[in-house]
Amino acid sequence: MKKIIFWFLALISWMGGMECLAQTVSGKIAGYDYVDLGLPSGRKWATYNVGATKATEYGNYYAWGDTAIQEVYDEEHYKWWAGRYNRITKYCTSSSYGSVDNKKVLEAEDDVATVLMGKEWRMPTKKDREELTAGCTWRAVAKYGTSRLKTMC
Numbered sequence: 707m708k709k710i711i712f713w714f715l716a717l718i719s720w721m722g723g724m725e726c727l728a729q730t731v732s733g734k735i736a737g738y739d740y741v742d743l744g745l746p747s748g749r750k751w752a753t754y755n756v757g758a759t760k761a762t763e764y765g766n767y768y769a770w771g772d773t774a775i776q777e778v779y780d781e782e783h784y785k786w787w788a789g790r791y792n793r794i795t796k797y798c799t800s801s802s803y804g805s806v807d808n809k810k811v812l813e814a815e816d817d818v819a820t821v822l823m824g825k826e827w828r829m830p831t832k833k834d835r836e837e838l839t840a841g842c843t844w845r846a847v848a849k850y851g852t853s854r855l856k857t858m859c
Contacts, residue, residue, distance in 0.1 A: 731753060732750065733750075735750065735824075735826045735827065736823060736824035736825075736826045736827065737824075738752055738753075738823055738824075738827065739752070739753040739754075740752055740753060741753050743838070743841070743842065744841075745837050745838065745841045746837065746841065747834075747837055749834055749837065749838075751838070752819075752823075752827065756768070756818050756819055756822060756823065757775070757822075767779075768818045769783070769784050769785065770797060770812075771785060771786055771796060771797045771812055771816040772784070772785040772786075772816070772818070773815075773816065773817075773818045773821045773822070786798075788804065792804060793805075796809065796816075797809045797810070797812075797816075810831070810832065811831050812828065812829055814828075817829050
């Protein structure tokens with residue numbers, strides 16, 4: 707559970723702190739701006755995070771597979787926690803943590819981007835994140851009083 711939360715928070719921090727130098731709005735999908743970074747998959751990325759209103763905002767924080775805004779990240783507050791030690795009931799890939807279903811991609815009803823932004827949107831998969839990381843050149847820059855990542859695709 708702690709590993710899941712760590713990677714989720716790491717992703718949110720990483721995504722919230724990234725800015726693409728080539729980030730001009732390419733168009734709109736379901737009323738939300740997107741940027742086409744020219745990646746091989748053709749995946750289009752939102753210009754800002756779920757819950758934000760512009761690229762310089764972090765947006766809201768959500769646990770994996772939960773569509774409710776989170777303030778606390780622990781087992782007690784996790785939607786798919788059964789209330790017992792090491793018992794995750796959905797999106798579990800290890801019997802050490804609960805009932806294994808091997809789901810690694812969110813179902814639409816558990817995907818906060820789909821729920822809040824429409825069926826055309828979804829949270830990035832591991833494959834999406836790997837393509838973004840490999841398909842762009844990253845460098846750290848100081849902006850807005852903090853160190854941020856910039857990408858050139």
